[in-house]
Amino acid sequence: MINYFPEEVLWHVFSFLTSHPDRNAASLVCKSWYNVERFSRGKVFIGNCYAISPERMISRFPRVRSLTLKGKPHFADFNLIPQDWGGNVYPWIVAMAKGSTNLEELRLKRMVVSDESLELLAKSFPNFKSLVLVSCEGFTTDGLAAIASNCRFLRELDLQENEVEDRRGQWLSCFPDSCTSLSSLNFACLKGEVNVAALERLVARCRNLRSLRLNHAVPPDALQKILAQAPQLVDLGADSFVHDPESETYNKLKNVMQKCSSIRSLSGFLDVNARCLPSIYPICINLTSLNLSYAPGIYSKELVKLIHKCKKLQRLWILDTIGDKGLGVVASTCKELQELRVFPSDLHVVGNVAVTEEGLVAISAGCPNLNSLLYFCQQMTNAALITVAKNCPNFIRFRLCTLNPTIPDAVTMQPLDEGFGAIVQSCKGLKRLSVSGLLTDQVFLYIGMYAEQLEMLSIAFAGDSDKGMLYVLNGCKKLKKLEIRDSPFGNMALLADTGKYETMRSLWMSSCGVTFGGCKTLAEKMPRLNVEIINEGDEMEGRPDDRQKVEKMYLYRTLVGPRKDAPDFVWTL
């Protein structure tokens, strides 16, 4: 019956399909659905830029308006991947420019973006509206200037945690006077100066500006003037805050803050005198998102005072200087909390109040809606994790990172297997999990048994034998990304079910037990996987022995064979 629907109807129905998995499923039904779907898909998500080529993407989805690309593997964030590994966006932009794609939005994560790419992007797509770069590198403020100058309808320029080289050019001034469409501007990660006057004028003329995150170079009195122009802001990031509570600037800021009743999200405070925090108290009551993870200058006492006013908080990112007691305050205040991230503060100083299992238990008891957690802690216990699992069965993301990667239960000295086991058993919707602490194969047995929805798993310094990895590979049917470091898994586990890897996006294994021979075997067996070995250092002379262990292996499914831009130190087997 469906076959008799005219395409227009299908098209209309599909326009309600927004999630990628849904669209992917629809496209598998039959040829006509495949065709309708592919022509109607506007947002394309590519989790691994090497899984497909730009040309093939464009030919399947000619009407793509929004492209999301991810490049380097996750562990690149932690210095495990050398420079120049790859993940360059340029070929994609070239292909889309050639194919006259009507690109409006580009979202990149962990990719290398050159100024050339940005220039080409700015000039090739007249309707370009939104550029979001997360953890990218390779560009300078010149590239940003090109975007500012040429994208006439730019709505969103969102730079998150990128490594950007600052050239003394005035990229902000490059926004023409005619640009009034900005709704989101985030340049907090830039290290250099900006033209403050130009910024003030820009803000003044962009009446739709909702999200503004400034970098450290914007001084507090400019901040105050900007806020006066933009009381409609919903999201504010200010890295350079007032220092002197007696100053004129402080008073002005206080007054202007009171008018910013729309602010729901606050971040920054890299440089702040905690005594000036009362100026933001008026908006605290409305805050749903607060990111103080870059605010080492706010100590526990002031932090707690601040949080005490944020009763509607749903997302909180904070440093571990808050301490267990502070987390207790969060637990009793922020009843609607859904996401919590506790980052370690300065890593090189002893005596820091860090957080322990107590803080986490308190949070779980006070915040039953918690569904996303990233928690760096000094220690953990099974009992605590079991309690957390009972209190918060709704976890979708659970990432626990003990600062000492193989620390056992702080009380019983046992491995933390049971604790994590309780988490996976209780949280039936768990999609992402990172484990740490002393862990044996047992925890992986639990994960394999219970974590049915798990899509991403991060393992470090855990497990005893190949069995651990096998439990996971056999048990987690929805696994997409598996990343393992420094764990005793070897060829036996790697080769046990080679077909599994085609159901996954990628597998990363570093400092494990897999050997060249094992990787070669896998590569031979599975032609639609790229098995890449990263070998830095002297072992490059000649082919290494099959029995030699591989430092870093990254394998991923792909439809386009070995990549052509692999650097010298990456061997595709």
Place this chain on the structure above:
Amino acid sequence: MSPPLLGVEGGGRGNAPLMSSSASVDCISQSGSGLKERNYLGLSDCSSVGSSAVSNVSGENKNNLNLNATELRLGLPGSRSPERDSDFNLLTSGKLDEKQLFPLLPSMDGICSLSQKSIVSGNKRGFSDTVDGFSEIKNSVFTDGKWMFNANGSDSGTPQSVVEAKLAGNAGINVMLSNNSSGTQPSMKKEVPTRAPQEGHNKLNGSNNNSSAPAAKAQVVGWPPIRSFRKNTLATTSKNNDEVDGKPGPGALFVKVSMDGAPYLRKVDLRTYSTYQELSSALEKMFMCFTIRQCGSQEAPGREMLGENKFKDLLHGSDYVLTFEDKDGDWMLVGDVPWEMFIESCKRLKIMKGSDAIGLAPRAMEKSKNQS
């Protein structure tokens, strides 16, 4: 004081009964090599501990000691170097890997020794500096602990030593580490019996009870997993705070802390403490590893392993005192003035041997000048 176990050292090199013969051979051969460094548990020589333990252990817990756990407890607070773990992992993963040991990282030298020390002091049990090898063991101090070694021929056939240490007389702290899996959990050099002084050290040490990395450079790459952007940003900020705030302001207040006999100095942020007690405990944790055979006069972290007298006996009766250099360059005893006043005038800290500091101000100053 020293339990008989200590006397074992030098003795039965052949731990054959306990360990597979290859193990003992390896043990011996390795004793001169990196073995010591690896031996966080305080034994530089497997044999020394092994032989006496053998009889006690056989047939007992087959649990593999997860030496990673022990490693973790050991080490300077604030240092993290699970690279040992990773080394171990590499070694034992996949089985019959008779590969040579421990890819010791250069920075690891001496790490082991330091790492044990931290545990030791908690126990008031002294693990001597393993760098010196056997002689160290002789000198190490034990309480009622009974060290047992259990070499476990693991599944893979790789001889694996499992250490089970019971500290019978210690405030009920049972240092037995057991690993329920019998997998090839990386252990010390496969055959080296090592002692695993574990107690609730973690709880005691607020800061990282991590293994090793006294060099503080020998940290595991990429751990904890934090984006470089974040690390760099926060590092720059704290540096700025240091420089910008000439006087104690809202920023951090880092001062150097030195200790007689320690090979390197540390830094602490005085702003993170609000009382002398906190500072004292933190310093104690930081420098615990150096206090083997030297008494840490700082309060024991809550769990008295030994009676104070015994402790002092063990440590040859020397105490440590905390002193600081003020703005005028004078060395003063910490604790006389109110905390706030103290942090405003403190420029650096020094942990001196009590015998040097007591009533010997000129000499103390001399010493500090020499060492600065």
